[in-house]
Every structure is written in C-alpha cells, then in structure tokens.
Amino acid sequence: KLVGTDKARIVSxxxxxxxxxxxxxxxxxxxxxxxxxxxxxxIAEIVARAHR
Known part of the structure; x- marks a missing residue:
C-alpha cells in the first residue's frame, strides 16, 4: 500500500x-x-542450466 511521504501518514x-x-x-x-x-x-538457476 502506497501512503506517500508524509511521516504522520506513514506512522498512522x-x-x-x-x-x-x-x-x-x-x-x-x-x-x-x-x-x-x-x-x-x-535467474541464477537458468544461467547455471544454460552453462552445463
């Protein structure tokens, strides 16, 4: 949920x-x-499989 940058709203x-x-x-x-x-x-698994 985006609530903006207002500190009071974030805390609330x-x-x-x-x-x-x-x-x-x-x-x-x-x-x-x-x-x-x-x-x-x-991604690491795909790269590892491609280099076997």
Missing part, C-alpha cells in the same frame, strides 16, 4: 496494521505486483 498506517487484525490480514493476502521475491534465484 503502520499502527493501523499493527492494531487492526483484519487490516493486517487483508494486507498479508494482497497480490504483490513485484513478484514473489525469488527472481535472482530463478
């Missing part, structure tokens, strides 16, 4: 996630448009 959103179990749960299930965090591993 952090505490909302820490205090509101439903908000935290919804954020935890949200789709990540940036992938699953395994791109480097996948």
């Amino acid at each position: 959103e952090i505490f909302r996630l820490l205090d509101d179990k439903d908000a935290y749960s919804a954020m935890a299930r949200a789709h990540n448009p940036f992938g699953d965090g395994t791109a480097a591993k996948q």
